Amino acid sequence: MSVMRIGIAGLGTVGSAVFEILADHPQFKIIAVSARDQEKDRGLNLEGVRWVNDPVQLALSPDVDVVIELMGGDGNPALSLIREALQRRKPVITANKALLAYHGFDLACLAEDNQVPLMYEAAVAGGIPIIKIIREGLAANGISAVYGIMNGTCNYILTEMGRTGENFETVLTNAQKLGYAESDPSLDIDGGDTGHKLSILSGLAFGCVPDFKSLFVEGIRSISIEDIRLADELGYHIKLIGQARKNASGAILQFVSPSLLPKSSPIANTHGVLNGILIEGSYVGPSFVAGRGAGGFATASAVVADLIDLQHGKNILPFGMPARLLSSTQKASLEDWDGAFYIRLVVKDRPGVIAEISPILRDSNISIESFIQRGRSMDQPVSMIMMTHETKGHNILKAITQIKELDCIMDDPLVMPVLKI
């Protein structure tokens, strides 16, 4: 078996782990690397490995057979590196979800035009081979939905809030200390990272162009410890869910939203930094997979799996079908989501509040399944939780718009979908 000569761009936790794993795989030889700081001690033996300052040089070097892109970022230099490599018919392996969420279509076209593999198992759900499962394992199925927990940082924070009773800010600070959250955590906690991954899975599952801009994205900043407690009381866990679903008319709805899941569901039982994703296939029914969605070695495991596939001669189209046949998707909104909803209102604690809200719900055709209000002291703010029966998102948004105008309402209402699985 001939040796595959590899260039790696990016030597962070994932790049370093790939480097370490490949030490046990003599059929793969790392020829050249590129990273931000050559002086940094990463604990790697870089002897005999060429250092290049400009990562794009990896694509141009004649002795590099395969480019592994682990720099991240949704533009250059990652983008130009991958383009240059594909144009030179060098297979590319990347873990870069942001780049694929914005440029996945263009890059897939380029890979197809040059008949060269573009592989990205590591881009979604770290060590879980979710790309392979959807694209190959369930290839015979029409997929009706793919949804789940795709961001370990958010899942860690929500799990810890439930476990410790601490509020969002405190848990986030701890997560940052433990290395489970970035110093700038916004890409994770505002749902962007989940959205990047979801747009890739949606592309694979439904044959549509990955398009981050067509997603509805809501993060977890507004989830209070009270929401977690009251949801628990009603039999649910709150998780940040990325969800792509084909509705009755065939349109693909893509949402990222904190959501309530019944405690009995496998996704609700996916705790801490783990990811858990459910796929509904026409023939297999619901299939669930869970594992480490992040971390150097788990993600590197997916990178090396792609390398091994490459070595076995695999050359499957990036989205399992010609990229130019991918359909476009329309911008989703919570209005398009039909189902049950959790609504938290912060109201002034005084008699008659329910009498003000109820007619609005009735006139919007919304019926309430559960209702919790924990009274405190007169005229102080108090949370009022409502769980609706199945209804149309359109009705909910209409009602909320009216409810917000009531002068008993003291804060922005929080609305979350309730998933019944």
Next chain:
Amino acid sequence: MSVMRIGIAGLGTVGSAVFEILADHPQFKIIAVSARDQEKDRGLNLEGVRWVNDPVQLALSPDVDVVIELMGGDGNPALSLIREALQRRKPVITANKALLAYHGFDLACLAEDNQVPLMYEAAVAGGIPIIKIIREGLAANGISAVYGIMNGTCNYILTEMGRTGENFETVLTNAQKLGYAESDPSLDIDGGDTGHKLSILSGLAFGCVPDFKSLFVEGIRSISIEDIRLADELGYHIKLIGQARKNASGAILQFVSPSLLPKSSPIANTHGVLNGILIEGSYVGPSFVAGRGAGGFATASAVVADLIDLQHGKNILPFGMPARLLSSTQKASLEDWDGAFYIRLVVKDRPGVIAEISPILRDSNISIESFIQRGRSMDQPVSMIMMTHETKGHNILKAITQIKELDCIMDDPLVMPVLKI
């Protein structure tokens, strides 16, 4: 893309479902079929499809490119059909776990000698792409354990016993009426089917020859409703678990045994006819997958996934490594299992029973974590449940041998491992 001409042997629920799914895949054309009874109405349009009485003819027919074997059985004609096909360099797709558990090594060698794919995604866990996940998705990992629920019939029976409080025989009879259990259920409920699947997964995960005879196999006939209730009280569910694990000395232990799992574990929450399997990888850590492990369409989904892989030019070695390099395994026994145990003794309800049993446990170095005895009436049989701390299986078997000799013991003791995950 050229059309692949297919011969299918076996038109039961899986074969019929493959037939139906392929109607939507014009790149695959079913040329010929073989099944037991040509007269039977299967609701399939067999017009233009050649019927052959001897399935081996499918391998010999020059117009058949690929043979799909869905007859089952651990010997001929399935075995000779597959052999003839591989010798003629025709790719084979099979769902036959029993055959692979006994002849997997020989068939893999034959496939490799003829450089032709032997594919069997459908043989384990139906629609869950567990073969692909282990062999390709986690290819970079050393695997330390693979275990879980691999038989939907047993899981349905145990789940229903817990849900309804009915005993084993009643639930089995209902399962037979509903089609979830065969009229002769022994292959399922005595653990053989789980063992067949486990020996295949073990071969893939550990690079050892699939060898059903080296497994310790215990089924679920002896599980009483009382076991299920008391395990529940202690915080556990009882599941039939197939488990392959590398121990500290590197030996591969393969067990099929009803086992206790903490209710918080994903396997314990896999209910009804579903399968759920956990894989422990050196880099990814524990990864869990669950879904429909049986049923015509779920299993057919895996068969068609193999066909699609074949169409993409895939030709991976059946066990991901040369079959002749697979290691052999040694016969496992409960003696080799180190961990906690659940022990149910049926004793005569009279004072002093504990005083008779305790010294034996002490002398075997076994300490008890939980103990439940529900007294009934004097001198009548009563169940005494003990959950041990971690200990050696060797110690447990030694103690049980002595305990059985006590004259307060009224029935064979039941011993089950307790999995801590």
